Amino acid sequence: MLEKIKAPSDIKKLNSGEKIQLAEDIRTRLVEVVLKNGGHLASNLGVTELTIGLYSVVDPFEDKVIWDVGHQAYVHKILTGRNQQFDTLRQFGGMSGFPKKNESDADCFETGHSSTSVSAAVGMARARDIQGQTYKVVAVIGDGAFTNGMVYEALNDAGTMKGSVVFILNDNGMSIARNVGGMSKYLGKIRSGKTYVKAKKNIKSGLERIPLIGSPIVRGIQKVKTAFRTLTIPGEWFEELGIKYIGPIDGHSIEAVEKALKQAFYLNCPVVIHAITHKGHGYADAEDNPSRFHGVSPVEASSVKQQGYSAVMAEELCKMAEKDDKITAITAAMPSGTGLEKFGNIFPERFFDVGIAEEHAITMAAGMAAAGLRPYVAIYSTFMQRAYDQLLHDCALQKLPVVITLDRAGISGRDGRTHHGIYDLSFLNSIPDISVCAPCCPEELKQMLRISRENKTGPFVIRYPAKDNSDGIVTITENNIVKYGKGAVVYESEKDKNKKNVLLISLGQITGNCIKAAEALHDMCNVMVFHGRFLKPLDEDGILDCINELKPDVIVTAEDGVKEGGFGVSIAAILQKHKISCGFDIISAPSKPVEHGSIEELYEEAGMDSVGIMKVVLRLL
Secondary structure (H helix, E strand, C coil): CHHHCCCHHHHHHCCHHHHHHHHHHHHHHHHHHHHHHCECCHHHHHCHHHHHHHHCCCCCCCCEEEECCCCCCHHHHHHHHHCCCHHHCCCCCCCCCCCCCCCCCCCCCCCCCCCCHHHHHHHHHHHHHHCCCCCCEEEEEEHHHHHCHHHHHHHHHHCCCCCCEEEEEEECCECCCECCCHHHHHHHHHHHCCCHHHHHHHHHHHHHCCCCCCHHHHHHHHHHHHHHHHHHCCCHHHHHHCCEEEEEEECCCHHHHHHHHHHHHHHCCEEEEEEECCCCCCCHHHHHCCCCCCCECCHHHCCCCCCCHHHHHHHHHHHHHHHCCCEEEEECCCCCCCCCHHHHHHCHHHEEECCCCHHHHHHHHHHHHHCCCEEEEEEEHHHHHHHHHHHHHHHHCCCCCCEEEEECEECCCCCHHHCCECCHHHHHHCCCCCEEECCCCHHHHHHHHHHHHHCCCCCEEEECCCCCCCCCCCCCCCCCCCCCCCCEEEEECCCCCCCEEEEEEECHHHHHHHHHHHHHHCCCEEEEEEECCEEECCCHHHHHHHHHHHCCCEEEEEEEEECCCCHHHHHHHHHHHCCCCCEEEEEEECCCCCCCCCHHHHHHHHCCCHHHHHHHHHHHC
């Protein structure tokens, strides 16, 4: 069946049996490619029938279909003419793992972060109506995204609309981990509770057995009935907002999805279709362990066992929490990814998973800090962008000692342009009364965590990548332990007065590449590598000491963030301030969006690997 589908319009030609076979073919294709390339498997297995049913009614080339987050858009890609390219999924130069406008006209809106689809759909529907057009607008959003406040802002506004827009609530009870919060419980009641229709029949039969009813009693019963209706009608909460509700329906029934969509478009107003699905559906391993199969690594890489920074952070934080009962840990729906699952198991009363709600996580931490606790918030760097205002307004301006561990900082790999943590150095550098540091090896991370516990001057941020690429670098010695606001010389070649002098100033994980470059360059020049460790406060004295000692002909800075407003720019300001003149350049992540690929491929592409660093030094020399 899959070979017959060249475009979504071909789906409409299939009978129900052929559509069921198509779903099986797609599942086989998903498992084959995702286990080989890595990617989001369980979520896509869960929306296979839903996507087929959707494209039996709408055409994503003529209509607008927005896939919230985009984790579950692989089936969409396969059905929109990209099956032949699907083998290149998440490969360097290949197909993106998320919707991408320049990849296909069927990708009408790029996603990667959660909970944006409802707002975007409302905007597209209003644009359609203002311009007198007739295309359909559909947003497919998971129940996990309903833990994010942006969804409620959008739904609150959508209830005032008169035109058609459809929100398919793909309810599998999970985001990456099990969902948390009041909305999750509410949807659970809808899934499992008795329907309003059955309750209404029972009430009616009871009333019919009463021979005479006075008008006061009738009015009283009507009030009770109204209250009872609010509690028992599935989706009454949506109805109260002014949004029609259809469901719950079986999201694995293509026929049920088609029927619900046709009804929704007939209503010609904002509609929520509540579809119940099972994450990992049709693949036993993923059904049994949907969290593990949410995002899988390539098979050939899965045998490599390496303790990443997330595990190191969690382990050290647990040790600190044993000695300090004021330490709390907060995550935004990522207990496993950030390593804090371990903390939650040991200290459940001090662990808080707030759902996909980074803004709330930061301000809640500010409240804890203001009341005397020591909160640690673990967030992926790319998601921290959402909480900039909370970090500035609620934490920094009040100088509250909230500690934020930024996971997946720098170039993060195959999830691509929406997930690289390359902007944090720049936006953190602009915030007053904040400490920002970046370890180059796991031991530095441990020491930075210990320093953060003693800090009382304001927010304290530690940023690090997922994978330890330090290749066994040891920067910690008895005379070179991490000190607040201080960097350290981590490599120095033997001096030869006949050679020119090169100073490499690094921050964070890229230090390893600087040391490799220095080792390769030492036959040609005298090289010193100074690891800054802190972006804020910047170790100006340490940098000037290196310059006075080495008297460099060339200074090169290296960081795994964008150049604008970052570490290298801060170093350049020091050189200008002290009128230091020499060859100078900044090695950084590209200012343009970075696409997907392995971290090694992307470092090489950006000239951030050891070879790229050497080339810059040799050019300046």
